[in-house]
Amino acid sequence: MEMRSWKSLAIVAALMLGAPTAALAAEGPAKARLVVLSDIENEPDDTQSFVRLLLYANEIDLEALVATTSTHMRQEIHPESIRRLVAAYGQVRPNLLLHAGGYPTAQALDAVIRAGQPGYGLAATGPGKDTEGSRAIIAALDRPDPRPLWVSVWGGANTLAQALKTLSATRSPAEVERLVAKLRVYTISDQDDAGAWIRRTYPSLFYIVSPGGYGAATWGGMNQAVEGLDNTTVSNAWLATNIQQGRGPLGALYPDVAYGMEGDTPAFLNLIPTGLSDPEHPDWGGWGGRYERYIPAMEAMDPKGFTGGVPIEPETRPIWTNAVDAFTPHAASANGRAVRPSARTFQDYRATIWRWRDAFQNDFAARIGWSTLPREKANHPPIVALDHPDRLTVRAGETFTLSARGSRDPDGDSLSYLWANYPEAGSLKTPIPPGGSDNIYRVHFTAPPVTRPETAHFVVAVTDKGSPPLTRYRRVIVTILPR
Structure with a gap:
């Protein structure tokens, strides 16, 4: 217990000085x-x-x-x-x-x-x-x-x-x-x-x-x-x-x-x-x-x-x-898969903000909590890792795996994952669906046919179960080559 206390004091001291700490x-x-x-x-x-x-x-x-x-x-x-x-x-x-x-x-x-x-x-x-x-x-x-x-x-x-x-x-x-x-x-x-x-x-x-x-x-x-x-x-x-x-x-x-x-x-x-x-x-x-x-x-x-x-x-x-x-919100499920796409898709320039709105509002609420709460009573965002590079190249027809294995939470909270293709961000505008559930840390996709090299963007949102829940992301850009 004494060693752990000294470690905590060291981290707090580093933060007070504005110094980066690998522990955080x-x-x-x-x-x-x-x-x-x-x-x-x-x-x-x-x-x-x-x-x-x-x-x-x-x-x-x-x-x-x-x-x-x-x-x-x-x-x-x-x-x-x-x-x-x-x-x-x-x-x-x-x-x-x-x-x-x-x-x-x-x-x-x-x-x-x-x-x-x-x-x-x-x-x-x-x-x-x-x-x-x-x-x-x-x-x-x-x-x-x-x-x-x-x-x-x-x-x-x-x-x-x-x-x-x-x-x-x-x-x-x-x-x-x-x-x-x-x-x-x-x-x-x-x-x-x-x-x-x-x-x-x-x-x-x-x-x-x-x-x-x-x-x-x-x-x-x-x-x-x-x-x-x-x-x-x-x-x-x-x-x-x-x-x-x-x-x-x-x-x-x-x-x-x-x-x-x-x-x-x-x-x-x-x-x-x-x-x-x-x-x-x-x-x-x-x-x-x-x-x-x-x-x-x-x-x-x-x-x-x-x-x-x-x-x-x-x-x-x-x-x-x-x-x-085009933004289709996910909603929590009472049983079975934790989240599922809702029945409605919003297609709008403002949807480029709507799709993230709950995440940045929760982040704001957590930050203002930081202004009064001790560290142990506040929530802090997860740290997202990828099990592979953030730039990949595959050929049309190939199945590839994207993985956020190794992600962690500084508060020890349980993590939820949600992978999504973001077609509007890449050159390939046709959506690429996951080959299974999209809310696990490792998801498979199959590259569609292309006639020229195309880029497809994939984003994983990792959310903790703290209060309020906080989300961080990693983006993977996949270049798809013709066969």
């Missing part, structure tokens, strides 16, 4: 670098999204948190509201460190809070209109860091437009091209007139957006109650019980829903390392949705829908935008 997690991918542009105080959903983001501050390098305007709040900004949330984070950080390492200090986060221009859109940009926020973007781009810089735009994009205008006015065309190549932008629709200008002016810029009316936006899958789906985890009652009440200072600051719960959150969900998404491949899909690169038709942008008065312009070049998934 394997080394994962490099953290994403993130700048957030937020029209916080326009309505409650930005505050909601910040609460979630701060709970994942150990998984993402937050390089600037910028208060901006939008079409819904044109002449004011509220950096003080971000500071209030960071102060609450500071109160719970010591407890968060009992559960995972790497949480930055509140002082470090407070130091990257910035103000954008307190004016609307492109009219508030140009010579002499640099702000703390636009300078922070330029400084982040100038750092000798090989990782891309993500800019997550929850309101208007004019702070990013100002940074790009300043770069174009002060740097050589080659240098501007080099820096633009480092940017990855995800905007929650267009909430000022700067977004369309940026896409038109910098045609090589990596840009994810659902332009046009909000009713045609992938991010709507975050909060919409859908007939035929279990909408419990996005209900007000669930939020009150699992996030707001009795969940410490951050939970107490999570406001009630006014228009839609956390409409901005999809702009960073795919940056959380769960084993599911690869931010460089939006077409692979993840918690924040799936996107394909093309020029959307004007009629697909909901041109008569609500935009807050922002004009809808025809796109002039391919962008990462709405992609349609």
Whole structure:
């Protein structure tokens, strides 16, 4: 018992210092670098999204948190509201460190809070209109860091437009091209007139957006109650019980829903390392949705829908935008096979978020639990292993086996498995069914006939039986060659 106590103390000490420990997690991918542009105080959903983001501050390098305007709040900004949330984070950080390492200090986060221009859109940009926020973007781009810089735009994009205008006015065309190549932008629709200008002016810029009316936006899958789906985890009652009440200072600051719960959150969900998404491949899909690169038709942008008065312009070049998934939920069975596909399939661009929604909501509930609970009373996500490489090559007609043998849970919880082909993510769009039950750790598939090399994506979701249940993933990409 004495040796075990010393081991526990050593683990806790390592976590407090932010050091990685093999006892808790394997080394994962490099953290994403993130700048957030937020029209916080326009309505409650930005505050909601910040609460979630701060709970994942150990998984993402937050390089600037910028208060901006939008079409819904044109002449004011509220950096003080971000500071209030960071102060609450500071109160719970010591407890968060009992559960995972790497949480930055509140002082470090407070130091990257910035103000954008307190004016609307492109009219508030140009010579002499640099702000703390636009300078922070330029400084982040100038750092000798090989990782891309993500800019997550929850309101208007004019702070990013100002940074790009300043770069174009002060740097050589080659240098501007080099820096633009480092940017990855995800905007929650267009909430000022700067977004369309940026896409038109910098045609090589990596840009994810659902332009046009909000009713045609992938991010709507975050909060919409859908007939035929279990909408419990996005209900007000669930939020009150699992996030707001009795969940410490951050939970107490999570406001009630006014228009839609956390409409901005999809702009960073795919940056959380769960084993599911690869931010460089939006077409692979993840918690924040799936996107394909093309020029959307004007009629697909909901041109008569609500935009807050922002004009809808025809796109002039391919962008990462709405992609349609066919999603069949699984439901628990009382007897026999633990889960079975339900009778209904949803085919929609928002289904690229719906299919993961319970998992990321449960993960959020567990994280906010970390802010108050001791380690032994909280749940922690499973660690997923593969019994083979994550890239395989087979020939048409061959049977191949995918296995998550070796997966484990840090809390000792029992694990459930669910394997699925994700046809929309690969070049082969025809679904490949499992050759038996899909909810065991090892599943067989047979490669279908092909006339040219094709890729097929398979995802295993491993879920523990803790409270709330937590899910992590591994993706296997199989190249199928003709016979």
